[in-house]
Amino acid sequence: MEKIKELAFFEKLLNTPQNSLVDKAVKEGRIPIAYNCYTAPEALLSVGKAFPVRLRAPQTTSTELATFYMSPFTCSYSRSILEAALDDQYEFIQGMVFAACCVQIQRTAHNYKLQKLKGDEKFVHYLIDVPRKEFDAYVPALVADLKKLAGLMETTYGLDMSEENIRKAIHEQNEFNKLLKEISDFRKLDKPKITGSEWHMVYTACKTAPKDMLVEPLKKLKTALEKREGFEAKARLMVMGSICDNPAYIELIESQGCLVVADRFCYGSLPGMEMIPEEGDVFTNLALFYLESNECPRMMEKMEFRAERAENYLEEYKADGIIFETLKFCDVWGYEKLKTLKILEDKGIPCVRIEREYALSGEGQMKTRVQAFIESIQNKQLTEKLAK
Amino acid sequence: MSTTYVCGCDVGSTYGKAVIMDLNGKIVGSSIVRSKIDPEETSKLAIAEATKGIDGLSMNDFAYLVGTGYGRNRVPFANENISEISCHAMGVHITNPAIKTIVDIGGQDLKGITIDENGSVKHFAMNDKCAAGTGRFFEGMARAFEVDLQEFSDMSLKAKEILPITSQCSVFAETEVISMVAQKKNPNDIAAGIQASVAKRCFTMLKSAGIEREVTMTGGCAKNKGLKNALEKILKFEITELSTDPQLMGALGACEFARKKALVAKAG
Numbered sequence: 001m002e003k004i005k006e007l008a009f010f011e012k013l014l015n016t017p018q019n020s021l022v023d024k025a026v027k028e029g030r031i032p033i034a035y036n037c038y039t040a041p042e043a044l045l046s047v048g049k050a051f052p053v054r055l056r057a058p059q060t061t062s063t064e065l066a067t068f069y070m071s072p073f074t075c076s077y078s079r080s081i082l083e084a085a086l087d088d089q090y091e092f093i094q095g096m097v098f099a100a101c102c103v104q105i106q107r108t109a110h111n112y113k114l115q116k117l118k119g120d121e122k123f124v125h126y127l128i129d130v131p132r133k134e135f136d137a138y139v140p141a142l143v144a145d146l147k148k149l150a151g152l153m154e155t156t157y158g159l160d161m162s163e164e165n166i167r168k169a170i171h172e173q174n175e176f177n178k179l180l181k182e183i184s185d186f187r188k189l190d191k192p193k194i195t196g197s198e199w200h201m202v203y204t205a206c207k208t209a210p211k212d213m214l215v216e217p218l219k220k221l222k223t224a225l226e227k228r229e230g231f232e233a234k235a236r237l238m239v240m241g242s243i244c245d246n247p248a249y250i251e252l253i254e255s256q257g258c259l260v261v262a263d264r265f266c267y268g269s270l271p272g273m274e275m276i277p278e279e280g281d282v283f284t285n286l287a288l289f290y291l292e293s294n295e296c297p298r299m300m301e302k303m304e305f306r307a308e309r310a311e312n313y314l315e316e317y318k319a320d321g322i323i324f325e326t327l328k329f330c331d332v333w334g335y336e337k338l339k340t341l342k343i344l345e346d347k348g349i350p351c352v353r354i355e356r357e358y359a360l361s362g363e364g365q366m367k368t369r370v371q372a373f374i375e376s377i378q379n380k381q382l383t384e385k386l387a388k
Numbered sequence: 389m390s391t392t393y394v395c396g397c398d399v400g401s402t403y404g405k406a407v408i409m410d411l412n413g414k415i416v417g418s419s420i421v422r423s424k425i426d427p428e429e430t431s432k433l434a435i436a437e438a439t440k441g442i443d444g445l446s447m448n449d450f451a452y453l454v455g456t457g458y459g460r461n462r463v464p465f466a467n468e469n470i471s472e473i474s475c476h477a478m479g480v481h482i483t484n485p486a487i488k489t490i491v492d493i494g495g496q497d498l499k500g501i502t503i504d505e506n507g508s509v510k511h512f513a514m515n516d517k518c519a520a521g522t523g524r525f526f527e528g529m530a531r532a533f534e535v536d537l538q539e540f541s542d543m544s545l546k547a548k549e550i551l552p553i554t555s556q557c558s559v560f561a562e563t564e565v566i567s568m569v570a571q572k573k574n575p576n577d578i579a580a581g582i583q584a585s586v587a588k589r590c591f592t593m594l595k596s597a598g599i600e601r602e603v604t605m606t607g608g609c610a611k612n613k614g615l616k617n618a619l620e621k622i623l624k625f626e627i628t629e630l631s632t633d634p635q636l637m638g639a640l641g642a643c644e645f646a647r648k649k650a651l652v653a654k655a656g
Binding site: 352353364365368369371372375376379380383 | 458470471472473474497506508509510512513514515
């Protein structure tokens with residue numbers, strides 16, 4: 001099928017952290033703030049002149065310096081981010097907000113502070129202590145944390161972090177997510193109009209630049225996709241697991257004849273396009289929203305909920321099976337592999353486990369695994385048809 | 389085009405294998421050749437070798453040809469390619485339907501595969517980027533002892549004790565072995581340590597795939613008697629030997645898939 005030209009715009013944004021839109025925004029006097037996780041509230045980082053840039057390391061293939069500072073037994077994402085920063089790829093940012101999603105990324109945050117910040121800069125370096133349990137008593141603590149971050153943004157950048165402005169940012173994020181969701185829904189069709197790698201490219205690009213600059217390109221893309229014929233595939237798959245911000249991985253999977261219709265991984269869109277309540281106290285809304293909506297395996301006591309959500313995604317996106325990928329040394333998804341994935345496997349859902357590194361490598365073996373997985377799904381479907 | 393014969397060609401990282409069958413499933417030719425750098429050249433060599441003795445048959449002359457192995461998409465004239473995981477499962481299934489689990493040790497990878505009653509893959513586990521416990525690893529070890537692979541595989545059978553190897557990494561393990569040889573340790577005991585460490589790796593792969601009896605070994609390393617012996621000790625039961633060369637299982641499975649496709653095409 002033809003490659004539509006509207007996608008090229010998003011593709012170019014992924015080549016380097018300091019892409020053309022970031023450059024333009026910085027020249028206009030806007031404030032780029034890097035962040036690492038779904039639970040670091042994008043809306044709060046989008047107030048006034050600020051805009052969020054989710055951390056990626058697209059140009060990093062080896063991590064010598066970061067490995068020295070962080071040890072080889074940390075995941076390659078956390079090391080790659082530090083390496084990219086040490087290679088001066090994030091010199092343009094004026095703030096770094098981390099959600100304490102895992103211990104390893106916290107080491108990245110600490111090392112960034114030690115290696116890159118001199119102490120006298122107008123730079124917000126903040127670690128949000130997102131609770132690991134969804135428990136009423138934790139909400140005020142997270143609210144206080146978010147208020148502290150807002151206060152720092154106000155004093156450091158001179159931004160007006162009033163309730164009114166934060167509510168406006170939340171509203172704009174909701175509107176943006178509505179548009180994204182309309183494009184995402186093309187994946188649910190019997191013949192999806194967008195491939196998994198194309199979607200991943202668009203969604204990832206939307207995390208790397210000011211959202212207001214992406215609205216028009218997204219609208220053009222949506223119009224082009226509406227006219228497009230859908231894709232057929234040998235199998236429809238959901239990818240689940242550790243952080244993936246490289247569409248080449250999804251392309252590699254799809255090169256074996258399947259379509260990735262659902263992306264339940266860190267940096268994926270499930271969850272990622274939900275509406276944040278706009279009425280009521282903005283900080284409480286943000287705290288509750290991120291505590292309740294996140295499906296991260298770092299959250300304790302929610303395994304059954306996550307397995308149920310994964311099953312719902314399979315049904316909603318008509319996926320035939322799950323590729324469960326984990327980064328080497330990823331603690332949280334490693335735990336999920338033993339627990340939640342087991343629940344799904346025991347229900348008879350076809351699953352394959354793949355361990356990988358952040359930078360694209362081991363392509364041949366990955367292709368073999370995916371191909372064998374698709375063949376086993378096809379054989380299972382054939383056997384079921386014959387039995388009927 | 390011949391309507392009589394089908395072929396499966398397994399282009400591995402160290403050896404290329406081909407099996408030719410008639411439509412009744414009778415094997416009429418097979419080959420194992422050392423891989424060339426170019427997978428296309430390897431497949432041509434393997435198929436040419438397998439067709440020797442079959443009058444008037446050339447490589448572009450099969451009713452159906454299936455490629456498998458790491459070079460599966462580079463087999464000329466192939467009608468399709470199928471992963472070696474599915475092919476090994478099918479090859480073993482038609483050789484001995486009682487087998488439920490396979491440990492496949494090829495030149496560069498190690499796989500545990502469980503199969504269902506139809507010869508389809510139920511689960512599988514595969515090593516990652518590291519070549520520890522594969523044919524390449526054994527080649528390196530044999531080189532360290534200055535013996536060929538056959539001699540190396542028999543050495544551990546004469547061991548009086550097992551000297552443990554601490555590293556699974558091919559490079560570090562070779563260094564460790566050289567160091568032990570320099571310390572005048574008994575080579576047979578060192579070899580037993582190497583086989584035991586690889587057997588443990590095979591065991592974890594089998595467990596990951598969900599091992600069920602009966603179990604067999606495929607791939608070139610299935611011929612390594614020392615390894616088979618070491619794995620049997622860990623499993624605490626005998627590994628079933630196959631009546632057909634275990635190194636041919638991938639090509640045989642590919643050939644069986646080709647035969648089924650040819651029969652379907654023939655039936656219209």
